[in-house]
Amino acid sequence: MTDKPSVALVGAGSMGGALLRGWLETGAIDIAHSAVFDPGISADMTVLCKSRELSLNPEIETGYDVLVVAVKPQMAAKALPQYAAIAKDAIVVSVMAGKSTNNISAALGGAVRIARAMPNLPAAIGKGISGLYATETIDAAGRDVVEHLLRAAGKVTWVETEEAIDFVTAVSGSGPAYFFLLTETLADAGEALGLDKQAAAVLARATLAGAGALIDVETRTPAEMRKAVTSPGGTTEAALNILEGDSHALRALVKDAVAAAAKRAKELTN
Numbered sequence: 001m002t003d004k005p006s007v008a009l010v011g012a013g014s015m016g017g018a019l020l021r022g023w024l025e026t027g028a029i030d031i032a033h034s035a036v037f038d039p040g041i042s043a044d045m046t047v048l049c050k051s052r053e054l055s056l057n058p059e060i061e062t063g064y065d066v067l068v069v070a071v072k073p074q075m076a077a078k079a080l081p082q083y084a085a086i087a088k089d090a091i092v093v094s095v096m097a098g099k100s101t102n103n104i105s106a107a108l109g110g111a112v113r114i115a116r117a118m119p120n121l122p123a124a125i126g127k128g129i130s131g132l133y134a135t136e137t138i139d140a141a142g143r144d145v146v147e148h149l150l151r152a153a154g155k156v157t158w159v160e161t162e163e164a165i166d167f168v169t170a171v172s173g174s175g176p177a178y179f180f181l182l183t184e185t186l187a188d189a190g191e192a193l194g195l196d197k198q199a200a201a202v203l204a205r206a207t208l209a210g211a212g213a214l215i216d217v218e219t220r221t222p223a224e225m226r227k228a229v230t231s232p233g234g235t236t237e238a239a240l241n242i243l244e245g246d247s248h249a250l251r252a253l254v255k256d257a258v259a260a261a262a263k264r265a266k267e268l269t270n
């Protein structure tokens with residue numbers, strides 16, 4: 001391998017596409033020897049590949065350093081066997097929710113060096129965070145390659161067990177959707193108060209973006225920052241009393257939601 005890995009990306013949808021953009025923007029991969037495989041590729045992604053002279057849906061051959069799998073877990077059994085020849089000599093990095101390394105290995109004709117990564121959608125702008133797990137068959141140099149590829153999408157954190165990847169999935173993989181839902185509900189609530197629909201949407205969206213940008217550069221904990229917004233006897237306190245309630249309603253709800261996501265990841269294993 002040269003200093004930049006050659007990558008075969010299987011699946012260039014939301015997540016595969018986000019990773020690809022990151023690799024191209026940061027120069028993380030050996031473009032001349034990489035390729036994208038996606039029979040249903042979008043027009044945008046096709047334009048991107050062509051503009052960077054990145055091979056699109058070539059014949060399946062060996063010789064890639066890394067095979068990145070970014071198809072839906074429900075598609076894996078059908079989609080992966082055709083890429084077994086690539087997997088034979090490559091490090092396989094799966095971003096699929098739930099699918100176990102054993103399952104991935106079986107679908108890829110007995111591939112040996114398998115890692116799992118769980119990025120999230122802010123990867124599209126290099127602001128993601130990925131949980132990483134590698135089987136013992138991947139040595140330190142191989143782990144460096146996996147980390148290098150996911151760093152192009154943002155921060156990374158290694159976990160010690162494969163099960164923990166399901167927990168990462170439930171927290172940060174799915175997590176952006178939780179905040180987007182909260183943003184929708186905040187806008188709806190503003191509209192219900194009497195704000196113009198468009199104004200409520202702009203206010204809610206900018207609040208999520210501003211709070212996200214602030215916490216990114218803050219050293220204070222989220223709890224400390226919450227307190228910085230909350231004047232005793234003020235408006236925020238009145239709202240938080242509803243969200244927390246005597247039974248810590250929001251905390252209980254989020255705990256249940258995250259547990260449901262982790263349970264679903266387990267169900268997707270096979």
Ligand SMILES: NC(=O)C1=CN([C@@H]2O[C@H](COP(=O)(O)OP(=O)(O)OC[C@H]3O[C@@H](n4cnc5c(N)ncnc54)[C@H](O)[C@@H]3O)[C@@H](O)[C@H]2O)C=CC1
Nearest residue numbers: 011012013014015037038040070071072073079096097121
């Ligand atoms: N969307 C997200 O925020 C995240 C998704 N993931 C994981 O990423 C994976 C992909 O999810 P999305 O990108 O959201 O789905 P998506 O539906 O946007 O992309 C899947 C892509 O796979 C392609 N595909 C289908 N069959 C194929 C085949 N035989 N060969 C090559 N490509 C094929 C489809 O044409 C599509 O472009 C899933 O396993 C998901 O669990 C992980 C973290 C976050």
Ligand SMILES: O=C(O)[C@@H]1CCC=N1
Nearest residue numbers: 096097169173174175
């Ligand atoms: O919803 C899903 O299953 C995928 C995994 C994490 C985010 N999206």
